[in-house]
Amino acid sequence: MSTLPSHLEKQLENFIVLQLTACLSRFDDTKPQKMMKSYFSWLRKFSILYFQTRIQRAQELNSPEVTLAKKLAKEYIGNKNHDFFVTCVDGRNMPTIMFSKPPQVGGALRTPAGVVNGFMEGQKSKTVFIDTDSYVVLQIMTLLREKAGDTIYYGLDSHLGCAARSFIHSTEGGKQTDGGVRADIVNKMTTTKGILQLQKKMKKQWKYVADIVPIFFSYDPSSGGVISGLEIHIDNKDVVNFGYTE
Structure with missing residues (x-):
């Protein structure tokens, strides 16, 4: 060092x-x-x-290896596609290149438990209340306008072994024993609905905005790997009762 x-x-x-x-x-x-x-x-x-x-x-960030990784990532993703993700501030999530994502390509937001504030269940069925004063919501709105005509891939991380999410889950009285992973995915499914609802509303208002594709994934700090597809099993009886277990 x-x-x-x-x-x-x-x-x-x-x-x-x-x-x-x-x-x-x-x-x-x-x-x-x-x-x-x-x-x-x-x-x-x-x-x-x-x-x-x-x-x-x-x-x-300025090393030859990272510079090459950024060049390859841009070529692979394409000029009209933009990669963003939200993840936790967990100190174990600190590699220079995380999830094969080089720095300064797309963007990242780090919050406790990777929580995206500003999207909550609405009063009407299948609707989401969007707090347009939320910093995160304003950032997404800015992206949708600045990347108009392009596609944004917006990753939402429900990472395993998250201390912040586990604490939130325990204070909310969650019965699952997975440290709040299922509860976090449920929360981020609401976030996803809100993001798509926001994009649709902005498209009606401004006509020309970016498309946005929310993506779920779960980072495992113990292995450095990423798991996809957990949201598919969100309503499984065992998952509802016990959460995601090994």
Whole structure:
């Protein structure tokens, strides 16, 4: 891993020293002073590692391998097709090229549990309420206008072993034992209906907007693989009762 530039290392050291000195001046007892020194020792180590990983990621984005991957991806996808996906902020989802998707080709949105806010079940059957003040909804609307005449493939990730989704699922009283995977797919099916409903509404209003094709997939952080087609079994009796199990 690359070392820090000397000017950045000096700035960080000055910041740590000044903050530590200010904090130590508030205590007369040696015990809290000792604790404070250990906290700032951890902060120094964490900051160095954080900056190193950010620098490394920036260098990887411009590496010959990634540059070639971006070129091949654009040729494979085609100029009139655009690949976007929504996934979790899970720290295990951090490879430079994720799901065979190079950076800076299409786009990605990272949210806790990959939740797309702004689409909820409507009062009328088979309709979805769309919150046009939602940041995500506004981003999709922008894509539909900017890519008019093209096709957007919009991937929705219900990844396995998601801590955020598992917590949400447990607080909602979900009975399935799959950590909320089925509940997340159900939620994203509503999102899909909302996206298609939004595109249809915009097409009536502006006439010329992009086509959009929602795609379901589930990333498995333990293997690095992707599973497709789980939504097909959403109404299976065992899946309804127990969720998706191995």
